[in-house]
Amino acid sequence: MPISLEEVRHVARLARLELDEAEVLALQGELNALLGHFADLQDIDVSGIDPAFQAMSLQNVWAQDVIQRGFTREQALRNAPTSKGGLFVVPTIIEG
């Protein structure tokens, strides 16, 4: 089922991408080509095969609950475009 222009716009909005109409059209073509490959995969008979969501066969990879120090505040904020009072400054957001 080909992807509609509206669906392209929807996905772009979710990803916070601002696209002009030409880009929307171009991406529709590219996404449809991609989905075409998945459609081919859909045709393969997988009955009797367990679903696998991971590429590796590992499981239960866990860590002990023991503190290890990470960054100092200076290290944490070093790459922030703007910081103030020990905080990462972000665009002001009005709730409500």
Added chain:
Amino acid sequence: MANYLASVGMEVHAELRTQTKMFCRCPVEFGGEPNTRVCPVCLGLPGALPVPNQQAIQLVLRTALALNCQIAMHSTFHRKNYFYPDLPKGYQISQYGDTNPIGFNGYLDLPSGKRVHIRRVHLEEDTGKLIHESDFSGMDFNRAGVPLMEIVTEFPPDISNSVEAKEYIALLRQTLIYLGVCDGKMEHGSLRCEPNISIRETGSDRFGTKTELKNLASFRAVQLGVQFEVARQATVLEGGGAVIQETRGWDESKEASYSMRAKEEENDYRYFPDPDLMPMQFEQNEVDRLRDALPELPVAKRNRYIQSLGLSDYDADVLTAEVERANYFEEVVAAGIEPKQACNWMNSDLAMLLNDADESFGASRIAASELAGLLSMIDSGEISGKIAKQVLRDMFATGESARQVVERKGLTQVSDESAIRLIIQNVIQDNPAAVENYRAGQQNVLGFFVGQVMKASQGRANPETVQRLLRELINS
């Protein structure tokens, strides 16, 4: 006004009592200077790899078992994608699906007898804290990645009014504290309750539009908030309006809800399995072991205190309200003290002292073994109950044991008959008129004499010996 039925679903988030975060080993202590408990993982820096906290997984398993859930023997983590400044990675790690969350299809029986079905108990991570200063907004990521357990009730909801909503959150909180999985501090936000509320006309089988309530920092707020929201929605419908699906905040001072934001236009989180995290596979024997190791839960404990220990409903409620008080009580009883006596001393004299000092049974400066020591001195007749009250106050003030206080102040009960006899003779001599009254048939004067003798002995005379000798001497 038409008759309306309310339906209340409950979504509860509990911060787990671990030392470290969910996917990195940064510490989770409350408070701390902003951005001092962070690392590449919880800041979402490129290339950082999360590793789940085994202890957090165990705590969720315990909770799921205590809430009578089925356990997903195979369970995975998903990415929930959305943009907000408090989420450095651009997604929250959570668990998606009906039978994938660690626990599903459970229930909690309320004291009223109502069974509340639980849809899911899953594991996720907390977000950072957005701080609004006067001239800018900033992020503190100390809470980002703290292990968070979400407990969601089943739909259609079993809870149909504000009292049941309060009963549910109160029992759930108590249960989580008993299990040791969460500190339950609603005022600090380590336990957060977000009810969703809808109403429909009696007889209708179509559920109304629901609103979600946030910022409920106490049981009372949960009850008042749900009550307010039910009434507000009824007023909207009666006025010919429609309830809007939205998130509403609770204003504690105004005791009213206010609109925070309409549900995001796109509730499209595009969940998918997190490729950085390997699946969890639980073994049946491990689950059985955890189930066997569950502590006695509040309702069972309360019933045992009433049925096996012979306590009143009220006493059992007070003792089991906090697990620390229940543990303290059980230690005193284990030391050989009569349950009723242990309960009376704890809930009156000791509770008052702790209360005045703003302390709790969990951190009581008089240990359970020390209280037991005091009460056993009453049982053995070494001190009277009245003296014991004074001794308890001294123990609290000085940190001494009961025996140390009694010996230092010479408070042991006088049972030596010759000593008591002497005191009685003096009291009789000093009160000839009262003796006449007694001999004239006024039996109640005996109480006066007992009082005088006890006073003269500074409360140390054995009351039974006093009674017996008084009758003997006053009649001679």
